[in-house]
Amino acid sequence: xxxxxxxxxxxxxxxxxxxxxxxxxxxxxxxxxxxxxxxxxxxxxxxxxxxxxxxxxxxxxxxxxxxxxxxxxxxxxxxxxxxxxxxxxxxxxxxxxxxxxxxxxxxxxxxxxxx
Amino acid sequence: xxxxxxxxxxxxxxxxxxxxxxxxxxxxxxxxxxxxxxxxxxxxxxxxxxxxxxxxxxxxxxxxxxxxxxxxxxxxxxxxxxxxxxxxxxxxxxxxxxxxxxxxxxxxxxx
Numbered sequence: 001x002x003x004x005x006x007x008x009x010x011x012x013x014x015x016x017x018x019x020x021x022x023x024x025x026x027x028x029x030x031x032x033x034x035x036x037x038x039x040x041x042x043x044x045x046x047x048x049x050x051x052x053x054x055x056x057x058x059x060x061x062x063x064x065x066x067x068x069x070x071x072x073x074x075x076x077x078x079x080x081x082x083x084x085x086x087x088x089x090x091x092x093x094x095x096x097x098x099x100x101x102x103x104x105x106x107x108x109x110x111x112x113x114x115x
Numbered sequence: 116x117x118x119x120x121x122x123x124x125x126x127x128x129x130x131x132x133x134x135x136x137x138x139x140x141x142x143x144x145x146x147x148x149x150x151x152x153x154x155x156x157x158x159x160x161x162x163x164x165x166x167x168x169x170x171x172x173x174x175x176x177x178x179x180x181x182x183x184x185x186x187x188x189x190x191x192x193x194x195x196x197x198x199x200x201x202x203x204x205x206x207x208x209x210x211x212x213x214x215x216x217x218x219x220x221x222x223x224x225x226x
Contacts, residue, residue: 004158031212040124042201042218043159050212059215090159094212102205102212104151106159 003027006091006107013081014115021076021110023091031094032074033104034058034066036087043090049074050096081114088112117142119204121217128192129225136187136220138176138202146204148178148185149214153199162187162200172196192224 004025013019023032034046035058045058047066055066063085067075078085091107118141128134140146150162163171165178165185176187185202202217 040218043216045213045215048213096212103161104214108158
């Protein structure tokens with residue numbers, strides 16, 4: 001579903017570097033989410049935003065920060081990358097109370113490797 | 116705190132055999148449960164939700180509040196069902212819609 005896009009799709013970076021992952025959506029959804037996927041651990045929520053002025057920590061927010069620049073854009077930053085942040089990162093969006101479905105739509109993922 | 120557990124990381128069956136992917140949850144209130152699926156080279160997508168009580172691609176799932184389970188079942192597995200399956204839960208209140216995912220189960224259906 002090209003409505004949710006993530007850039008870059010792949011990134012290799014070194015320990016200590018700052019890196020930003022970007023997510024854009026054209027679905028007009030208010031809610032956006034960042035997850036990381038690790039083998040055996042499933043998907044874990046890093047941060048979520050229910051509207052432009054709302055930012056909330058998920059279960060594993062340490063070492064990450066986010067910015068909701070607009071309804072359509074939600075960026076995830078690693079201020080000082082470390083090797084255990086190597087993972088597949090997913091952005092997702094969902095509608096809220098307007099439709100009541102809350103179904104989440106996922107981006108294609110960003111594969112991040114920290115060496 | 117809410118938690119979702121999928122006890123099987125890997126599940127293999129033969130085509131035409133029944134399949135059941137297990138999901139257990141812990142949550143003190145009334146949860147809403149979902150199954151999401153990720154096929155090879157495709158995005159993670161919603162498969163079904165318990166409130167809809169629907170069958171999607173032959174899969175069904177029943178919420179059993181007594182056993183706190185939401186197992187996904189299909190009577191006759193097909194090769195195209197091979198994928199990663201995630202069970203997820205959302206709680207009520209102001210965080211409604213925020214999902215907690217299980218660890219995922221990789222289903223392989225052999226010909």
